[in-house]
Amino acid sequence: MRETHTIKDKVKQLSFILIPILVTQLGMFAMNFFDTIMSGKYSPEDLAGVAIGSSLWVPVFTGLSGILLAVTPIVAQLIGGGNKKDVPHTVLQGVYAAIVLSLIVMVVGGFVLKPILNGMNIEQEVRIVAKDYLIALSFGMIPLFIYNVLRSFIDALGMTRITMFITLLSLPINVVFNYLLIFGKLGFPALGGVGAGVASAITYWLITLIAFWVVHTKRPFSQYFIFHTIHKPDFFRWRELFVIGVPIGLSIFFEVSIFSAVTLLMSQYETVVIAAHQAAINFASFLYMIPLSISMALTIVVGFEVGGKRIGDAKIYSWMGVGFALLLAVIYGVILLVFRSEIAYLYSDDPYVLELTAHFLLYAVLFQLSDAIQAPVQGALRGYKDVNITFIMALISYWVIGLPLGYFIANFTDFGPYGYWLGLTSGLTAGAITLSGRLLYIQKKYRKQLLVSSE
Template structure:
């Protein structure tokens, strides 16, 4: 990355960082998508098992990997502040922390997986497939968490195109192993949905090895010689990572898990409503990759500028990102309004499901507008390393305001299942307002500190 002086230069630099992140996020989303649809081609039970396994795994993974995202603002500020010599130690300690986190998840999973699955009202076959899918996936957990650290390091240098290419390379690898292991091709045994878990684990190992090779041999990453000196685990550095990372991870977990909670509450409705809700949520999640990617890009550029004490540039980047997200949300909001019936047709041929899905997507328009503010603002705040108050705001917005309000509207008004979507939108709107106020406060606080200094 480099210092920018004009709005045009800032737009150019933000775009160079943002576009590969967006492609990367869509690629990661596509991996889960292929696991699901390819398992569905094997049998309905395998589809259900993989879907349940994924619903348990995704909130845990996104929350814990969010902790490791602390590497991005820390490294970005070190580079912006001209402290490049401290970067290798930070990244290596991040790798150690990733290994510790993954081992913790595996041990905890060994104790709670059976009770959680046994508590679900599902067929024994589906329960067994979900369990074996998650066990197979766990063999790739350590490299996946390490990859998230290496990816954060690469992205913090502004080289987001590199992680984009690694992710794009992982897609055909994942699809090929899915094909071989789910359906039993070229002499492999047909494993069904469990094969999707094995394929994902193999893919995680391969992309981590590729990322390690890139970091170790390719300029500019090799100049930092991250693995040149294998320092011992440094608890003080872990503390810095966790002080910043745990609130980030919890914020992400609370946002992602609320959708899982709503899906569970939707089980009180009939199959058609559940199917329509799932279809609409899936498409909304796809669109969320846009503000999420802008959020990740803002963490990098804002962290870089704050590290260099260019506070005006950090502020310009912050609101530029929010404005760009709102512009895009307005565009695809219009698309949702006009083509929501056609979008619904992508998920089902049933006339009633199509009607319900189109109705859910109408609520998604307002949902996306709120997301277009709160996600980029969170990314900017992470660039300032302001994460604790942000975490509390996310908790209150989603779980104190959004979910209870949605439950009330769904069960005590005529909105029915759409009440949950109104509740989610209200929670996201509350988050957008409070987080924007927090960003304004932090920018003012930093400016005063710099002036006094």
């Protein structure tokens, strides 16, 4: 990371940080992407089971990972302000917090998983696949949360290519184990969708071990001596982590969980509808990795500039990221509109599932533009460490506006299950508008503070 003085330099630095993050996010999501696709090729029941399991797991994982993402702006501002000596302690406390959070999830999950699945109106075979898929996945939960802390530290230094290489190394292994364990090749048992959970758990252990080795042995990370001194848990540092991280995690949770809530509400429909919805939402989520990656890159560069009190540069980076995300959203929105039928073939050979998936993807075009605004804006706000109001805005946009409206359209109009997607679009649009207003306010506030301090 370095200070930049021209738009050209800023574009170069943002791109240098963004592209590896994007490749990493696409690679991480590709694990779930291949889980879904390959399970769908095994049977519609396994596709639906993995869909239900993912709908329960993804919001929990992303929400708690969002808490750990607080390591990124904290470390970025420490480095931007020249205060590097506090970095090792911050990262180590993040690792401790990751272990505690993962243990809490496993304990709570052990009590609530079965009642939740039993309360859903789904076929027994689908219920069994969902339960066993989640149990298999849980064996990789602790290393996955630790990896998120290590990744946040690596990314905060601007070395996003490292996490990109780690992900690219692990992805083929995940696909191979999916193939072996889902379809029962080379003497392995044919586990169907459950095999996808086992393969993901193995992969989570792998990427964590690689990240630990990199941080411990490779420059510039080894210069911080993260694991050379094992400090005791510091609950004061945990407080800083959670004060920033909990609102970030809740904001992400409220956005991601609305998609999962829709999938769970759609359990009232037949299995092929659930399968088609999950296939479409899976591909739409794959595209969401683009604005999400821009969001993560903005947190790093904006945090770095704010830490160095370069408020004007932080503002330029913020809107540069939003503009770039909108441009890309228009491009892949057109691609999605034109090739939605071909995309559906990635997920299933069932004619009815194909038809429904293509129709769902038509609605996905609508909320891509809103995602392209609200995600980068949230990333910029995290760079300013402005997280509390953002969390409230996300809650209102997604759960007070989006989900109730979708439920009404789905159940009281002729749109049926597609009504939920219209509700999603409404919630994301509300979030894009309110969060953009918040970013404008924060930028104005920081500019005034800087003027007062310079007088």
